[in-house]
Amino acid sequence: xxxxxxxxxxxxxxxxxxxxxxxxTRPWVLMEVCGGQTHSIVKHGLDHLLPEGIELVHGPGCPxxxxxxxxxxxxxxxxxxxxxxxxxxxxxxRVPGSDGDLFTIKSQGGDVRVVYSPLDCLKIARSNPDKQxxxxxxxxxxxxxxxxxxxxxxxxxxxxxxxxxxxxVLVPPAMAAILASPENRVQGFLxxxxxxxxxxxxxxxPLSARFKVPIVITGFEPLxxxxxxxxxxxxxxxxxxxxxxxxxxxxxxxxxxxxQKLVASVFDIGDRKWRGIGTIAQSGYRLRREFAEHDxxxxxxxxxxxxxxxxxxxxxxxxxxxxxxxDCAAFGTICTPQRPLGATMVSAEGACAAYYTYxxxxxxxxxxxxxxxxxxxxxxxxxx
Amino acid sequence: xxxxxxxxxxxxxxxRGMRMAKVQFGxxxxxxxxxYVPETLVGDYVLVHVGFAISxxxxxxxxxxxQALRELDQLTELETPVVExxxxxxxxx
Numbered sequence: 001x002x003x004x005x006x007x008x009x010x011x012x013x014x015x016x017x018x019x020x021x022x023x024x025t026r027p028w029v030l031m032e033v034c035g036g037q038t039h040s041i042v043k044h045g046l047d048h049l050l051p052e053g054i055e056l057v058h059g060p061g062c063p064x065x066x067x068x069x070x071x072x073x074x075x076x077x078x079x080x081x082x083x084x085x086x087x088x089x090x091x092x093x094r095v096p097g098s099d100g101d102l103f104t105i106k107s108q109g110g111d112v113r114v115v116y117s118p119l120d121c122l123k124i125a126r127s128n129p130d131k132q133x134x135x136x137x138x139x140x141x142x143x144x145x146x147x148x149x150x151x152x153x154x155x156x157x158x159x160x161x162x163x164x165x166x167x168x169v170l171v172p173p174a175m176a177a178i179l180a181s182p183e184n185r186v187q188g189f190l191x192x193x194x195x196x197x198x199x200x201x202x203x204x205x206p207l208s209a210r211f212k213v214p215i216v217i218t219g220f221e222p223l224x225x226x227x228x229x230x231x232x233x234x235x236x237x238x239x240x241x242x243x244x245x246x247x248x249x250x251x252x253x254x255x256x257x258x259x260q261k262l263v264a265s266v267f268d269i270g271d272r273k274w275r276g277i278g279t280i281a282q283s284g285y286r287l288r289r290e291f292a293e294h295d296x297x298x299x300x301x302x303x304x305x306x307x308x309x310x311x312x313x314x315x316x317x318x319x320x321x322x323x324x325x326x327d328c329a330a331f332g333t334i335c336t337p338q339r340p341l342g343a344t345m346v347s348a349e350g351a352c353a354a355y356y357t358y359x360x361x362x363x364x365x366x367x368x369x370x371x372x373x374x375x376x377x378x379x380x381x382x383x384x
Numbered sequence: 385x386x387x388x389x390x391x392x393x394x395x396x397x398x399x400r401g402m403r404m405a406k407v408q409f410g411x412x413x414x415x416x417x418x419x420y421v422p423e424t425l426v427g428d429y430v431l432v433h434v435g436f437a438i439s440x441x442x443x444x445x446x447x448x449x450x451q452a453l454r455e456l457d458q459l460t461e462l463e464t465p466v467v468e469x470x471x472x473x474x475x476x477x
Contacts, residue, residue, distance in 0.1 A: 114464055
């Protein structure tokens with residue numbers, strides 16, 4: 001706990017914040033890309049610690065949040081089929097589709113199972129040769145090596161009852177889409193640490209050069225985020241725009257080439273839809289043709305899906321850094337982690353869930369409250 | 385689920401042609417695949433994401449990252465029930 005205690009005592013954090021204040025001459029808007037970073041920022045109140053004018057907006061790096069409604073609905077359609085064992089990471093079970101979630105399907109008799117590793121699906125398939133085992137392969141680049149290995153092993157072992165419903169997304173095309181949007185406010189990025197542990201960061205260099213934005217690959221611990229913010233602000237103030245690595249104790253420019261190689265043998269890159277954002281060209285992985293026998297979208301006929309997104313949900317604007325959770329009328333009122341309208345309220349990495357968990361839905365009410373009432377709200381925040 | 389969790393390799397072995405390991409995360413031990421970090425030895429610390437080691441880390445970094453993840457309540461995936469193979473009859477061929 002030494003490191004965290006140091007943070008709480010604050011001398012190192014205070015030093016970094018002082019340095020940001022010293023170099024800063026004007027306001028800047030930075031985006032942290034990774035949902036783990038968002039969670040850490042909100043939990044530790046790092047955005048409140050930063051000097052005025054340094055704004056952190058929350059990015060699309062929550063895999064559960066950006067999985068498109070069509071894919072959620074396809075997952076539900078497959079999970080309802082008799083003879084199917086539908087396997088998923090736990091986070092996906094509560095994500096609302098057009099009509100309920102995977103928990104609802106499980107409670108109605110569907111065989112929906114939470115797995116820790118995609119490889120668990122092979123064990124389940126060997127134990128249930130008369131069933132079709134389908135894995136919901138979602139995620140960013142960090143998860144791709146694991147999901148790719150399932151497809152690879154299924155083919156190698158001739159496991160005909162194993163298939164994957166693939167909805168894999170990539171970070172750099174999403175950053176490019178955010179920067180290219182006329183609504184964009186982002187001037188610098190804290191890049192995703194664990195994604196780059198797999199992929200390295202060379203692919204961020206053309207992005208940084210093309211849009212003239214600093215990108216600092218950053219960890220998720222409080223001091224990492226403050227240090228990454230300082231490095232980004234320093235670049236902005238000096239008029240530089242390059243890729244730097246704050247997280248060098250974990251990763252280097254090359255990432256994990258062994259993992260990248262298997263990912264490239266299993267997946268190719270194609271257009272992908274992102275929930276709340278829309279289709280981004282060349283922004284996700286698809287199974288290569290050689291793995292067609294293990295492609296759940298091909299095996300199950302689930303093309304005709306009619307989706308219904310709740311109108312009140314503004315998660316798309318939140319995921320692009322245009323709005324914050326408390327800009328949404330539904331936030332903390334009709335939309336809570338217990339009854340989420342959108343996926344950003346489901347996952348711990350979603351901005352709305354993080355804001356809610358740490359009591360920020362109460363902040364917007366403070367202005368309307370008298371001093372006496374404020375005391376009770378403070379105690380509520382403490383209890384949250 | 386976008387973060388990897390550091391743990392200590394207690395045991396490494398071959399399973400169906402794959403390099404696997406028992407990895408200890410605090411009080412929980414889980415199986416992880418070592419195919420992407422083949423140079424890993426017993427006693428090493430690795431960053432594990434959804435059952436796959438993606439890189440090696442030193443002990444101090446492992447300890448610190450683990451505590452930070454615990455603070456963020458990001459260790460729940462480790463509590464996912466272990467899948468036992470019942471009557472391994474083989475796949476549908």
